[in-house]
Amino acid sequence: MVLKGYWPSLAWSLIILLLIGLPGDVFPEITTFWDWLSPDKVVHLIIFGTLSFLILFGYRHQYSGNNKQKLVWIAVIITILYGALTEILQYYIFIGRSGNLYDAFADGMGALMGWWMFALVFKKLKSKTV
Numbered sequence: 001m002v003l004k005g006y007w008p009s010l011a012w013s014l015i016i017l018l019l020i021g022l023p024g025d026v027f028p029e030i031t032t033f034w035d036w037l038s039p040d041k042v043v044h045l046i047i048f049g050t051l052s053f054l055i056l057f058g059y060r061h062q063y064s065g066n067n068k069q070k071l072v073w074i075a076v077i078i079t080i081l082y083g084a085l086t087e088i089l090q091y092y093i094f095i096g097r098s099g100n101l102y103d104a105f106a107d108g109m110g111a112l113m114g115w116w117m118f119a120l121v122f123k124k125l126k127s128k129t130v
Contacts, residue, residue: 005061009054013082016047020086023096044083045105045113051077053116060122074110083107 055075084104091099 002060006055006058009051009058010055012047012051016051016082016086017089019047020097021094028082041102041106044103045110048079048083048107048110049114049117050110051082052076053118054112055079055117056118072115076115079111079114080108083111 052075055078056072059071059075083106086107087099087101087104089099090097
């Protein structure tokens with residue numbers, strides 16, 4: 001099955017969707033750039049970093065040779081687009097939520113962080129198996 005290696009990232013995507021659909025009064029409101037390092041932004045970094053890592057984990061058997069860079073960018077772009085989609089859903093669809101450009105930026109930074117963590121983890125694993 002083609003999606004076999006991707007079920008963790010698909011499951012995590014659904015968890016993210018459920019979390020961002022929760023009523024807005026459950027979470028603190030962040031309105032300025034100076035609140036950037038607030039717990040809300042850290043949560044965005046972590047959840048979208050995890051998503052990016054899991055997508056790359058699904059790619060791990062294809063993650064070599066000529067397609068390595070292409071797969072990295074595909075995973076990062078998918079994560080960034082999903083982050084943007086969640087912010088659009090919060091702005092237009094979910095009740096009591098508001099989309100936020102700073103959150104979308106944190107989502108994108110999380111996508112890059114997930115790629116970085118993946119590279120670190122699998123570089124260490126690769127060096128231990130040699």
